[in-house]
Amino acid sequence: MVRLVNSLLTRFFRAASALSTRLNAAVYELLELIAELDELGEWGMDGFKSCAHWLAWRVGFDLGTAGEKVRVAKAFKALPKTSDALKRGAPAQTAPTCSRNCSGSTGLALSQYRDMCGFSCASF
Numbered sequence: 001m002v003r004l005v006n007s008l009l010t011r012f013f014r015a016a017s018a019l020s021t022r023l024n025a026a027v028y029e030l031l032e033l034i035a036e037l038d039e040l041g042e043w044g045m046d047g048f049k050s051c052a053h054w055l056a057w058r059v060g061f062d063l064g065t066a067g068e069k070v071r072v073a074k075a076f077k078a079l080p081k082t083s084d085a086l087k088r089g090a091p092a093q094t095a096p097t098c099s100r101n102c103s104g105s106t107g108l109a110l111s112q113y114r115d116m117c118g119f120s121c122a123s124f
Helices: 002-040 042-046 051-058 063-077 080-088 095-101 104-117
Strands: none
Touching: 002 042, 002 051, 002 063, 002 080, 042 051, 051 063, 063 080
């Protein structure tokens, strides 16, 4: 019985880890698209006030969440190591390191993103 439980737990941990990696990579891809959309400013052609307003309408995020996504997407441009880690599916820097490397809205956006996604300080 113990062997069966250990086998199930091992399978669960591997599956959860693989899924988490894919999820992190998908989040990176979404943030990359949001940064590009915001930079191009195409959202304004439809009369929206901001990229966040367009995201709220088109994707269904509430406006606050959409604004956070735009801020985080912009912040990752200034953090190539963290951005690359998320792209690979595994955030590499700790929150304190991110905070030391960021100032102002960049550091705030990353800490809010970490909190939204449930990353512990050790995993971000």
